[in-house]
Amino acid sequence: MPFFLPPVPALPPGIDRSGKTAIVTGATQGIGLEISRQLLTCKVSNLVLAVRNLPKGEAVRQALLSEPAVKTANPNATIQVLKLDAENYESVQHFVSVFKAEFHDLHLLFANAGIGTAAKELASSGHEKNIQVNYLSNVLLTLALLPTLETTATKTGEPTRVTWTGSRGHKQSSLAGKPSSKKGEQVLKHLDTADALPMFTRYADSKLLCVLFQLELARHYGPDKVIVNSFCPGMVDTGMTDVLPIYLRVPVNAVKAIRARSPKKAAWIALNAAVVAGAETHGRLLGDMAVEEPWEWIKSEEGQRVQKMVWNETIGEMAGMVDLPVWDINGDGMPQ
Numbered sequence: 054m055p056f057f058l059p060p061v062p063a064l065p066p067g068i069d070r071s072g073k074t075a076i077v078t079g080a081t082q083g084i085g086l087e088i089s090r091q092l093l094t095c096k097v098s099n100l101v102l103a104v105r106n107l108p109k110g111e112a113v114r115q116a117l118l119s120e121p122a123v124k125t126a127n128p129n130a131t132i133q134v135l136k137l138d139a140e141n142y143e144s145v146q147h148f149v150s151v152f153k154a155e156f157h158d159l160h161l162l163f164a165n166a167g168i169g170t171a172a173k174e175l176a177s178s179g180h181e182k183n184i185q186v187n188y189l190s191n192v193l194l195t196l197a198l199l200p201t202l203e204t205t206a207t208k209t210g211e212p213t214r215v216t217w218t219g220s221r222g223h224k225q226s227s228l229a230g231k232p233s234s235k236k237g238e239q240v241l242k243h244l245d246t247a248d249a250l251p252m253f254t255r256y257a258d259s260k261l262l263c264v265l266f267q268l269e270l271a272r273h274y275g276p277d278k279v280i281v282n283s284f285c286p287g288m289v290d291t292g293m294t295d296v297l298p299i300y301l302r303v304p305v306n307a308v309k310a311i312r313a314r315s316p317k318k319a320a321w322i323a324l325n326a327a328v329v330a331g332a333e334t335h336g337r338l339l340g341d342m343a344v345e346e347p348w349e350w351i352k353s354e355e356g357q358r359v360q361k362m363v364w365n366e367t368i369g370e371m372a373g374m375v376d377l378p379v380w381d382i383n384g385d386g387m388p389q
């Protein structure tokens with residue numbers, strides 16, 4: 054990415070999602086809040102804010118409903134706040150069961166919640182926290198909601214959508230520089246146990262796993278019913294850096310002040326991925342509004358080996374928690 058980010062075109066006028074139900078994770082601030090706002094002005098009928106902090110989510114719900122633009126565009130919108138803490142699988146599973154009990158349909162899922170911590174911390178699952186929040190919980194959420202997304206697609210005759218908030222920062226991953234894994238060493242285990250990683254690489258590692266998983270998903274699961282993609286909005290002026298230690302926050306915020314895009318523009322990029330772009334984006338990361346060519350390392354023999362390991366390890370872990378879809382056994386993304 055150039056230092057000065059290129060302009061972002063606004064969404065085409067007239068996007069109308071009335072009658073649709075959408076979920077946004079991490080909807081309390083930053084990009085997720087702005088995605089929520091824009092979904093409402095695009096007339097989404099039911100919006101579910103999936104948040105870890107219920108009082109904060111409730112305050113956001115009330116603020117959104119009282120915004121003049123929302124009241125004018127979508128006076129009958131319903132917004133529901135449901136608990137989802139992406140730090141643990143149980144919370145994701147509980148969210149899905151509550152959602153399914155209340156809603157029959159799901160048209161749009163934005164898996165957006167994310168963190169970028171510098172120090173090593175483990176989530177209650179035993180996985181490194183960035184990996185759990187930014188990657189593993191998104192996989193579980195997506196797989197657990199696939200049956201609902203598929204049923205809705207069948208009913209409406211058009212694919213439903215899953216869009217993850219990704220990052221071109223995945224190219225800073227520690228996995229790329231790593232010599233071939235020791236025989237038998239698993240990728241997830243390695244990331245959970247690695248102690249001394251350079252700053253920010255845990256975030257990059259988590260976002261690389263997202264890219265690898267979606268690329269492999271598209272080889273096993275076609276886009277006929279559900280289109281799954283992700284987008285990178287470039288640097289965005291959000292609270293994400295607030296958790297950094299002061300000696301990092303000050304320089305990062307200085308760069309942000311010059312370079313970062315507004316959350317509003319980031320949400321244009323998000324909605325482009327989820328409602329404007331088509332099946333050609335299935336399994337792919339959009340950089341701004343265009344599909345990115347996968348990073349050279351991913352295309353290398355080692356990258357492809359790691360991609361398959363990540364897929365197998367992740368699916369192996371998910372198998373104990375969710376009914377997996379019938380995968381395309383040829384692995385070519387074509388229906389069987």
Ligand SMILES: NC(=O)c1ccc[n+]([C@@H]2O[C@H](COP(=O)([O-])OP(=O)(O)OC[C@H]3O[C@@H](n4cnc5c(N)ncnc54)[C@H](OP(=O)(O)O)[C@@H]3O)[C@@H](O)[C@H]2O)c1
Pocket residue numbers: 078079080081082083084085103104105106109137138139140165166167168186187218219220221285286287288289290291292293294
């Ligand atoms: N900002 C950037 O430059 C940039 C660039 C590329 C990609 N991204 C990605 O954009 C996404 C949104 O980040 P942002 O920039 O909008 O940052 P943000 O302002 O810090 O928002 C993060 C959101 O995620 C929620 N969240 C964090 N941990 C959670 C958990 N364990 N369970 C549920 N929700 C959780 C936060 O909830 P609370 O309000 O409760 O904290 C908040 O709503 C992330 O996936 C991030 O990686 C950001």
